[in-house]
Amino acid sequence: MILALILAGCTGGSSRYLRFEKGKKQPLKLLIAKDAVSFEIVINSDFKIEAAGVSSFKAKGLKAEIEKQSIIIDKKSYGNRLKILPDNNIFILNGSKYRGNLALYIEDGTLNAIEDFTMEDYLYGVVGMEMSGSSPIEALKAQAVAARTFAYYEMSSKSTKEYDMDNLPQAQAYSGMESENPNSIDAVNLTFGEIMRYKGQPIFAAFSANCGGYTEDNKEVFGYKLPYLQAVPCPFCKGYQHSSWQEEIQTSYIIERLKKKGFDAKTISSIEITDTSKAGRVKQIAIITDKGKIKMTTNDFRLTLGSDKFKSARFTTRSKGANILFTGRGWGHGVGMCQDGADNMARVGNSYRRILTRYYAGIELGTK
Numbered sequence: 465m466i467l468a469l470i471l472a473g474c475t476g477g478s479s480r481y482l483r484f485e486k487g488k489k490q491p492l493k494l495l496i497a498k499d500a501v502s503f504e505i506v507i508n509s510d511f512k513i514e515a516a517g518v519s520s521f522k523a524k525g526l527k528a529e530i531e532k533q534s535i536i537i538d539k540k541s542y543g544n545r546l547k548i549l550p551d552n553n554i555f556i557l558n559g560s561k562y563r564g565n566l567a568l569y570i571e572d573g574t575l576n577a578i579e580d581f582t583m584e585d586y587l588y589g590v591v592g593m594e595m596s597g598s599s600p601i602e603a604l605k606a607q608a609v610a611a612r613t614f615a616y617y618e619m620s621s622k623s624t625k626e627y628d629m630d631n632l633p634q635a636q637a638y639s640g641m642e643s644e645n646p647n648s649i650d651a652v653n654l655t656f657g658e659i660m661r662y663k664g665q666p667i668f669a670a671f672s673a674n675c676g677g678y679t680e681d682n683k684e685v686f687g688y689k690l691p692y693l694q695a696v697p698c699p700f701c702k703g704y705q706h707s708s709w710q711e712e713i714q715t716s717y718i719i720e721r722l723k724k725k726g727f728d729a730k731t732i733s734s735i736e737i738t739d740t741s742k743a744g745r746v747k748q749i750a751i752i753t754d755k756g757k758i759k760m761t762t763n764d765f766r767l768t769l770g771s772d773k774f775k776s777a778r779f780t781t782r783s784k785g786a787n788i789l790f791t792g793r794g795w796g797h798g799v800g801m802c803q804d805g806a807d808n809m810a811r812v813g814n815s816y817r818r819i820l821t822r823y824y825a826g827i828e829l830g831t832k
Contacts, residue, residue: 600810604651676794706795729753
């Protein structure tokens with residue numbers, strides 16, 4: 465009876481599925497390092513270098529550096545750009561292992577590195593980083609589709625003449641081959657090429673670790689309305705490690721941090737929550753000090769104190785002696801798919817498509 469009710473609640477409303485067929489792998493050029501003066505490179509197979517001419521090497525350890533606006537490897541100059549093609553399609557850059565070919569180029573006097581491979585190769589590492597390999601395969605498949613969709617969305621807005629997408633900190637987690645596991649690879653392969661679309665376009669497939677019981681409307685976090693990213697209840701993530709948290713912070717520390725932001729206060733008596741979203745996340749607070757109220761958005765307050773102090777904006781506060789106790793739920797911004805919720809939904813029998821349509825309203829599923 466309970467299982468039937470859970471399944472019935474996860475259909476996600478009016479979404480339709482598009483038939484998808486296996487096709488060619490999507491090439492991808494990913495910026496993995498930038499603004500460097502040199503790179504340490506290891507190739508454990510024969511390889512060649514493509515530049516103005518073609519050179520073959522057997523050396524394993526290489527150092528690429530800049531000299532007079534040219535890339536130098538083993539004392540040979542290759543101009544301002546080159547590509548290294550390992551026979552085994554694997555290279556190591558600064559200690560991290562990657563798939564495909566390695567492209568290097570100089571821009572503004574510094575060295576940048578691009579991983580030249582495929583979308584599916586990229587997703588093997590993303591899914592392994594974003595979700596535990598011990599999660600059910602349907603949850604991992606949902607993560608694979610969300611990550612693939614997120615990547616296509618990013619490519620549509622961040623591509624340059626040098627690369628399709630960057631791997632900067634605000635992007636989804638990726639660190640090369642180290643995070644891959646057999647289950648993450650299976651999940652990517654089993655959903656080959658599949659993405660979510662809204663009105664024919666790849667969606668902004670946001671996701672976070674744990675929504676604390678209720679996902680958030682995109683407008684409340686990122687400032688603009690998206691019809692497929694609405695706040696929805698999520699009873700599935702309760703009981704997971706990050707479903708609840710507490711942080712006790714000394715008022716003296718808060719005062720110290722506020723002074724660095726130009727606020728003058730000697731004591732804090734309390735912190736009041738003055739505005740919340742419909743999903744229960746705190747939007748604005750008032751810090752009650754001896755010099756009056758200091759009003760701040762939750763995001764500004766979090767950045768003032770340090771983002772490590774708050775796992776989410778879903779919290780309450782109370783004074784505790786010389787400290788302020790924050791009690792919260794969830795981890796992350798809460799928009800889109802709740803990863804812990806997806807894990808639990810899969811464990812009670814939901815397919816990856818039911819999981820996705822639970823968190824993304826009115827989407828279509830199909831290939832790019």
